[in-house]
Amino acid sequence: MTTAAVLTVHEQQLRVPAAEARAALESVRGLAAIQAVAKLRLGPGRTCEPLARLIDKALARAGLGPEQLVVVGGEAREGEDIVRVRRKAHGKADWISSPTSDVRLSLEPAGLHGLPGKLAPEPARLEDLPPTAPKPGPPDARARAVREALYEVIDPDLGVNIVDLGFVRHVQVDDDGAAAITMTLTSAACPLTRVMEDQIRTVLLEGTGGLVRDFRIEWSWLPAWRPADISEDGREQLRAIGFTHF
Known part of the structure; x- marks a missing residue:
């Protein structure tokens, strides 16, 4: 202006x-x-x-x-x-x-x-224009452990975990043991943000024996998610449940 x-x-x-x-x-x-x-x-x-x-x-x-x-x-x-x-x-x-x-x-x-x-x-x-999502740096052991745990979080609409779907863009764990997870979904209008947060809370704070002290999700919508972000393992899982194009 x-x-x-x-x-x-x-x-x-x-x-x-x-x-x-x-x-x-x-x-x-x-x-x-x-x-x-x-x-x-x-x-x-x-x-x-x-x-x-x-x-x-x-x-x-x-x-x-x-x-x-x-x-x-x-x-x-x-x-x-x-x-x-x-x-x-x-x-x-x-x-x-x-x-x-x-x-x-x-x-x-x-x-x-x-x-x-x-x-x-x-x-x-x-x-x-707003900057795109932050470029991930080399993850440390705790960040890798958090990312591995996120394979247990399943998108309820697609039936595939959020890592293979390409929804998890970056994971960082600070010195105090709090995880910052940069994520996206198929669109900013997707109604599943609260569902995802609840699943991640269960996996990270209840199901890992104190892997992290706390976590926060930073939603990132630029660049927008694309089917090309799905991993090869994710594509195989989608084909197995009936998806024909991605």
Whole structure:
């Protein structure tokens, strides 16, 4: 944000292809937020409900009426696909990939829009985007032991352990015996985060004879999980229970 008057909202995985998001942004540039939302939801022309919801999010943050803000800019880039499971008949399953966009949207008060000499919002820069997950360093013996214990944690939806599924990105144990586990799931919207935490608590604090004093999970959604993250052992387990594509 370059001035206090410019409001920027950022969504890393807006559920719309980037080309559609760019076209929708261009179609509402210069419109009051109330007009932009109406056009994106009701037309005329192609609608874009995800972008309309992003404007709603900006309005909620601003605390101003939708007639008081104008859409002044934005950009859309290709986002990480959201991957989820599709169950089919006879125990078969495969993956569904949904394209997303990394979208930034800028609005400003209607009274300032078009005034000469005012600062324009800078375009989003790559370095402004959140960093990806930390790169794992060489694990020590305790971290290896924790990672080994996590093979006992089974994803209830897929029936395979979370390590072979590629959900465990990094394990670190500090000098006080507390484990920090960087994890992901098939998408940030996955409802299983609490289930995973409960299973890990059981495995690490109850089932290992005090392997660690405590633990915390740091959820990491960038880069997004992909089927390519599954280990070869995990692929064999998935094939055995009916998955045909991954």
